Amino acid sequence: MIQFDTVHKRFPNGTTAVDDLTLEMPEGGVTVLVGSSGCGKTTTLRMINRMVDPTSGTIRVGGKDVLEQDAAELRRSIGYVIQQSGLFPHRTVLDNIATVPLLLGWGRKKARARAAELLDTVGLAADAGKRYPHQLSGGQQQRVGVARALAADPPVLLMDEPFGAVDPVVRTQLQDELLRLQRELNKTIVFVTHDIDEAVRLGDRIAVFRTGGHLVQCASPAELLARPADDFVADFLGAERGLKLLSLTTLAEVPQAPAPEGGAWTLRLDSAGAPVAWRHKDGAATDVPVRPLRDTDSLLAALNESLSAPTGLVARVDETGSLTGVTSREDIHDRAGAAHERGRAVCGPVGTARATQDGGPDGEPTETTPAPATAKRTT
Numbered sequence: 383m384i385q386f387d388t389v390h391k392r393f394p395n396g397t398t399a400v401d402d403l404t405l406e407m408p409e410g411g412v413t414v415l416v417g418s419s420g421c422g423k424t425t426t427l428r429m430i431n432r433m434v435d436p437t438s439g440t441i442r443v444g445g446k447d448v449l450e451q452d453a454a455e456l457r458r459s460i461g462y463v464i465q466q467s468g469l470f471p472h473r474t475v476l477d478n479i480a481t482v483p484l485l486l487g488w489g490r491k492k493a494r495a496r497a498a499e500l501l502d503t504v505g506l507a508a509d510a511g512k513r514y515p516h517q518l519s520g521g522q523q524q525r526v527g528v529a530r531a532l533a534a535d536p537p538v539l540l541m542d543e544p545f546g547a548v549d550p551v552v553r554t555q556l557q558d559e560l561l562r563l564q565r566e567l568n569k570t571i572v573f574v575t576h577d578i579d580e581a582v583r584l585g586d587r588i589a590v591f592r593t594g595g596h597l598v599q600c601a602s603p604a605e606l607l608a609r610p611a612d613d614f615v616a617d618f619l620g621a622e623r624g625l626k627l628l629s630l631t632t633l634a635e636v637p638q639a640p641a642p643e644g645g646a647w648t649l650r651l652d653s654a655g656a657p658v659a660w661r662h663k664d665g666a667a668t669d670v671p672v673r674p675l676r677d678t679d680s681l682l683a684a685l686n687e688s689l690s691a692p693t694g695l696v697a698r699v700d701e702t703g704s705l706t707g708v709t710s711r712e713d714i715h716d717r718a719g720a721a722h723e724r725g726r727a728v729c730g731p732v733g734t735a736r737a738t739q740d741g742g743p744d745g746e747p748t749e750t751t752p753a754p755a756t757a758k759r760t761t
């Protein structure tokens with residue numbers, strides 16, 4: 383959907399913001415641009431809708447060179463969400479959302495009806511539409527910003543640190559909402575963030591930039607975590623890289639066995655068959671509460687639960703909450719090792735990890751295998 387071909391951006395003051403960027407952002411996927419401050423993420427994003435024009439190279443959206451399109455028209459056809467929402471303070475929420483449809487000549491009634499529909503889509507009550515932006519919380523304003531970007535149903539959405547100004551709890555809620563919306567709308571999203579956890583959670587592909595506008599690596603979250611291209615990427619991913627990889631892999635394929643009987647600890651169930659606690663043979667006073675897990679939960683959650691359980695066993699349940707079996711810490715470890723190996727396998731031997739952007743040994747772009755089943759789409 384979006385292709386950068388040897389794109390270079392040098393500002394008139396001599397700063398090179400983007401250096402020789404070749405990158406594809408697939409249709410219907412979320413491509414996250416990450417990297418330290420000043421590494422060219424925003425400039426890259428803004429070249430897509432011509433808020434900044436490249437010095438050289440070509441950018442195509444849907445196969446068409448952006449420089450051959452009218453800049454204002456292009457901008458109206460691409461959704462754009464920024465930090466602090468960027469809403470017009472003197473317009474009501476409904477009128478803010480209706481901005482692009484009105485510019486496109488939809489007529490007031492149709493534009494407002496669409497805006498009202500979008501309020502619901504982004505999880506806001508209808509009465510929020512009559513308020514002004516300052517009468518909403520930061521998180522609600524960001525939802526309005528997303529609704530405004532979606533108003534004309536653009537195929538492409540550019541999001542520049544959209545959740546950077548809200549607290550961690552609201553940020554997680556907004557990420558959940560975006561994942562839910564994306565499952566329904568299937569937009570091509572380019573998302574800029576400083577936060578690697580946000581990138582891992584939201585991205586189908588993550589592009590890591592280094593100061594000077596260099597793309598260092600572009601890969602799926604699992605590949606990136608299992609096989610960072612160099613020390614810079616590894617440092618950026620952080621010391622908990624292995625745990626982050628576990629957060630991407632589900633429990634689904636980990637074996638389970640019947641709950642143990644007759645040992646020191648027994649798993650207590652309620653009348654509906656849902657696990658409640660581990661009870662020692664000495665009696666109820668020793669009960670240790672259980673947090674049962676489903677197939678869609680992550681290996682990280684499973685490891686955490688197994689470390690908290692006196693038996694090291696994780697209680698597994700079906701969609702109704704009934705016990706299906708237990709899983710041992712050893713089986714979780716085995717699966718964790720396999721997840722790491724799979725992440726390595728898709729990247730090939732040392733030195734080829736940059737293949738997705740640099741091309742393979744023949745200079746041809748190299749395809750990457752789909753990442754293992756992941757937990758990120760479950761909220």
Ligand SMILES: Nc1ncnc2c1ncn2[C@@H]1O[C@H](COP(=O)(O)OP(=O)(O)OP(=O)(O)O)[C@@H](O)[C@H]1O
Binds near residue numbers: 395422425
């Ligand atoms: N209009 C401009 N004129 C001159 N230099 C600019 C301009 N806009 C950006 N730059 C410079 O280009 C480089 C890349 O900036 P950019 O905003 O793209 O980085 P970023 O990775 O998005 O940073 P941040 O994460 O801090 O927002 C920086 O050195 C910045 O100072």
